[in-house]
Amino acid sequence: MLISEKWLRQWSSPKLDTEELSEILTMAGLEVAGISDAAPRLGSKLVVGEVIECERHPHSSKLQICRVNVGRKRPLKVICGAPNVSIGVKTAVALIGARLPNGIKIEKTRIRDMGSSGMLCSSAELGLDDDSAGIMELDKSAVAGVALTDYLELDDRVIELDLTPNRGDCLSIAGVAREVSALTGAGLKTPKFKTVKEESKQRIPIRLEARKDCPLYIGRIIEDIDPGAKTPDWIKERLRRSGLRPISPVVDVTNYVMLELGQPMHAFDLDNLQGGIVVRHATKGEKLRLLDGSEIDLTEGSLLICDQERPIALAGIMGGEGSGISETTTTLLLESAWFRPGAIAGRARYYGMQTDASHRFERGVDPALQARAIHRATSLMLSIVGGRPGPLLEGQDKRYLPKRDRITLRYNRVEQVIGIKIPEKKVDLLLRRLEMHVRRLRRGWDVIPPSWRFDISGEHDLVEEVARLYGYNEVPDASPRAKMVAKMAPEKRVNERLIRQTIINLGYHEAITYSFVDDKLQKLLQPEAEVVKLANPIASGMSVMRVSLWSGLLQAMMTNYNRQHRRIRLFEIGHTFTKVRNKYKEVRHFSALITGDLTPEQWGSTPKGVDFFDLKGDVEHLLGLTGRVDQFSFLPAKDPALHPGQCAELYRGKEKVGILGQLHPDLTKRIGVDQPVFLFELKLDPLQRGVLPKYHTVSRFPATRRDLALVVNEEVSASRVVEEIRRVAGQTLSQLQLFDVYRGEGIEKYEKSIAVGLTLRSGSRTLDDSEVDAIVASVVKRLASEFGAKLR
Structure with a gap:
């Protein structure tokens, strides 16, 4: 996330320079990934100019001879070939002696026998963006002769934050400013937004059919807007510094409010809607053409914004083409809604998109922000495109809006976890700086987190917040106090290191994959397993705990396969997680995967693909570490993930200890692999139960x-x-x-x-x-x- 430092300091401005501020943010968990200048250093010879005369060059049909007011007694004569140059245009002018970011120095020159005393610049030539189609057009309010750096406030720095998924509340200027204020004690100057008078009575109905996924939808109609209005330069610049390209005044305002407050918004052309708004789930066979021109086949359950006849937007992700704002729009409908994060998470990636709106909605948006955001957007909209605003239109079901529970924070728990005594008054102050509702108890606090801190759910979260604001650097280093006792490892126990080394000697490479896996892949491999679902997954493809190591190994294999590797041999030792009768069970497993040729390619042998018996041989080799291979047996089996004719279960006596086989051909095809894949998974404990070696006299008699x-x-x-x-x-x-x-x-x-x-x-x-x-x-x-x- 990119933020303008000047914009941030309008909300909270501690007496720290950029580097000191960045250090504090990083140490508090908001990692600063980089700092850069908002624009190249343009100097005082790049100024605002106004074209006051414009006539065609006598020797060229493509050039214009312009008289440009740059705040001096006499206007400059500048020859320009830009297609958008005309009388009255205010633009950026490079005076004689100016040096452009590309290294060109402006000198008095002659173009087609006519003198030119400067240059009218495009934004690309100034290093601001890549638009080189014409000269830069500035607002009519720009004053000729003012340095461009001063007019656009280019003396600014851009801070890039690398936020963790749980800090969706900081995906805005307001969110980061709250953190800066809490961390430094600097005041928080929340801008006051003017409320607007209702000048139109036009209304449309809003019906919530998917109430659990969208319990709050607020809209407002604005009539008679000016379709020819232009976005002010100050908004364009803030969007540019935040990594967004200006599009049109209405779209720019919705993007600006999203960056400022953290509430994604959308605007519809009301004249293209049929009836009211319906929020519902997609049904089988529905399609939607999006703003980017692509048409998608909607999956059942996708959350949609619809009118009375058709879908008009993919909720929380992107609007539809048929209802979007255009150059002829005069009546619009503003949308500000709260969508359940689980309803949005993963949908954008499923449809091959990643938008700023979905990025915020899937991490969570403040459920108390929607009305404030629409008021702010309306106020900005009226100041730019004019119009007559109508009343707020609302669909709401409070039963499904998130509610903040009280949390008891014990002082002794703070001391116990952090390891030092922090004065109780200090703890109280830190909690209040985070805008929490705090009530003092005898030996602790009764706390209600603010609506935007949906990542705080228990006492441990509050302790973390206290430590974070107090400063991890303020916690002194201390050596651990514990007796070091060496324990003898049981001689019969097969060392895990030996197991690893043995399979590495067989040509395998160790993989370490996430314990969080894709629910869809897990269901393909173990459709009947009861999985442990994560309440707040860090990504849609990591929403459940793994019940098998196969899902991670297959994803690692696909990554290598897609990079042209065909001979792949991977193994992993790790925990799997299941839920049995409402109890969680954690078991350590040992899994491996092979595919491709049996041996590396070389000129002296014919390639041979691996088969079931190659995998079985490797398993038997590993079983030899126990010293009792005779105790193990392989029995034919069936498993939904494996080939019905090449699947076996491994038993040690009557105890089932593992399974091995070829990945089912249908699954192999679904993951995009065109060669057989073989896997095994063993419980690690039975493989570590060995026997002490015994000496046996070698028979001297013939066999x-x-x-x-x-x-x-x-x-x-x-x-x-x-x-x-x-x-x-x-x-x-x-x-x-x-x-x-x-x-x-x-x-x-x-x-x-x-x-x-x-x-x-x-x-x-x-x-x-x-x-x-x-x-x-x-x-x-x-x-x-x-x-x-x-x-x-």
């Missing part, structure tokens, strides 16, 4: 290997077969290898062939063939009875 090809039903998983073989073969089985799965000729469609290699060895003697045959026969018999397996 015997037997390979079996077993035909089983398609529904029988290989892991179940392997688990049963281990159970039957017992201690003599030193190694078991699954080396082939076959489907095809010679095998029924509902069957598959699983080939396994059994390595048998005894620790005390050499096994003879009869013993090996007996063990293999027992294995085959058990598999036949358990799964209907038969030797191929």
Whole structure:
């Protein structure tokens, strides 16, 4: 947010220079991101001039010979080729000796055999904006000969604030001035706005159908405005320094009031409206053409401003093209409304827009400001475009307007949190400086925050405000007083650092994503999960707490994928948050994602894309850290986020500890990825429960290997077969290898062939063939009875 320092100091002007003021704001949480001059240094030889004569150049049809009054006894002769130069125009004149911001020095010269003693300047040539279509046109009230710097008050600085989302109350000159006054003790000089007399009785009805999202809508009709009026230079300059381009007097006034007070406003051409105003939600199939010329398909639930026949504005974001102010508008309807932040949040980004109005509404606007803003706008409007104002038109439902609750602030709590004793009188003074309603209690205060401080909801917020105004620099440094006790880590516990290092060694990169995620993406991945919603999200795409780490990993993957990275391997260890029976549950999880080629591209090998078994192999490698891989088993499963044929749940005994699989192809397509994506998510605790390694004597006797090809039903998983073989073969089985799965000729469609290699060895003697045959026969018999397996 950009603010003019001169404008700010008209509201509150402490005896501090710009840098000192910026330091105080930054330390109080209103970070100053930069300070710049409002305009280049133009010097005294750039003045206001008035064109008093104008005739065509005898040697050029595009040039004019102008006589210009610059406050001297004799007018200057200046040759100009601007299309808008004419008698009576007041403009910026560069006198002989002036130096323009682009480095050009003005000298007496001859143009087409005619002398020229100066230059009529465009605003682009003065470095004020990029408008170079013609000379700069100033107000008729500008006095010829006055330095342009003095006339436009260009000796000003622009302060850029980087505000956090919770400080929507500071998105205005008034809001920042309140902070400056509270922080420095300087007075707050709130300008008095003249109330206007009602000169018109014209009214239109206002009907609120979406009362929860818009409980207050105020309008006012102004008739017989002058469509040819021009915006005064002082308003243009304040808009420019705030980063806005002047458009027309009516639009400029609404923007000015938004910058000054913080209330976004809109103006409609009343002649283009059919009947009264209706505030409602969009229905399926509705469209709206906006002021920028784009047409959008409205989603159900979007908040709209409508007349009796059609939508005329996307509430809190942008007006419609068919009802906007034009050069022929003579009767207008001013709008000043309060919209629930949740009804606006995310809508602008959904429709591909970001406007100054939506930026403020989604952070929250003072619900007590609407009438004051419309009075201020009316007063400015009448002074510029004239007209006859009508009465205030109001639609209101007080049940849905925010109300401020009383908060009890305990003095001992202030001392406990901040860590120092602040005199009670000082605390009382700081609270009152913030314009809070304060009632003294025996050992504390009863406080009602002002209507614009919707970020203050509890005692902890008040303590923060006291610390902020008292000054964090005033809190002395103190070393923590605590006994340092080293604790032995359990030997059986698998260290988290080892888990991280192991997966990094497998080629993964660690990601750290936000715990706040997009509700829409979360619902795609876990549609049945009960999510924890945030009361005041910092952005629409971060409105719920994550129930899985997948949403963050997928967003990180999409960011890399959209930057031409195709081989992506990411992992994250972090907390997930769920709500079970009205109780919040926080669990630490370990998730990873792979997509693209199995190995980095290189000339000596053919690229091979990753598959389910590559991911499963990485999981098994991690399970090896526990020392008891045999305790884990993979079972086929179904999950709405995963491919129905490539999804498995991981169990440790009977405890479910994770899930892995391929991202569902429909979801892969929806996120704009054209290659398979594989993910796993494990509870971290079961992965950290290891066993102490035990020494086993390496057998000095030879081993015997037997390979079996077993035909089983398609529904029988290989892991179940392997688990049963281990159970039957017992201690003599030193190694078991699954080396082939076959489907095809010679095998029924509902069957598959699983080939396994059994390595048998005894620790005390050499096994003879009869013993090996007996063990293999027992294995085959058990598999036949358990799964209907038969030797191929």
